[in-house]
Amino acid sequence: MDHYICVAGLLCFILGLVHSILGEVLIFRNLSKSKKIIPTIATSKLKVKHFRIIWATWHLTSLFGWCIGAILLMVATKYNIQTNELFQFILTSTTITMFCSSLLVFIATKGKHLGWVILLIIGILTLLEILK
Template sequence: MNKYLLIAGTLCLVLGLFHLILGEILIFKNKKEHKKIIPTIVTCCIKERHLRIIWVSWYLVSVFGWCIGVLLIKIGTMQTEWRADLMQFIMTSITITMLCSSLLVFIATKGKHLGWVVLLIIGILTLLGI
């Protein structure tokens, strides 16, 4: 069992869950009409269709994070070895994705959004697990 990948995968799942919940509470809560799932209340500078795609994109980030988390956990708990070159490619791809994501969030939020720290930790743990 690879503890680095297991922790990184678990962090992906937790980060995706927090991302989804906090987004609903902090961003989309006041943008929904009573008993509607998808936000439709727009402000002066955004159209309803744009708000809808932002909402969907918000959820996709969490879903993709969960997918990566499940992959990391599966790879980290495997008892048998898969093809080494395939595993190397997958792990390198995930590592680069997490490190680049961390950098993007850091730059875009000037370091004020703590998501960059978790993404960086996931990237480092994945790198250690290779």
């Protein structure tokens, strides 16, 4: 089992879980005027349909993170990944995605949202595997 990729995969799951929970607690609960599963916004500046798609997109991010985590955990359990072109493609595309995501979150939040750090760590861990 490759430990770098395993840790990167687990971090994807943890980040997705924290992202969804904190989003609900810190953002959507404060903006919602209902206690429904899919919230509706309490301000008139944003239409309900727009708020609902923002909510859905927020949680899609977590689901995509879990998908990447599952893929990385599967890659981590394969011992011959260095010789397999598909696994190299998965690792390279994941590395690029994590570095770009980290940079995007860093720039958008001026470094105040700590998600960029976890995304950067995941990118570094997958890059270390590529460079082995």
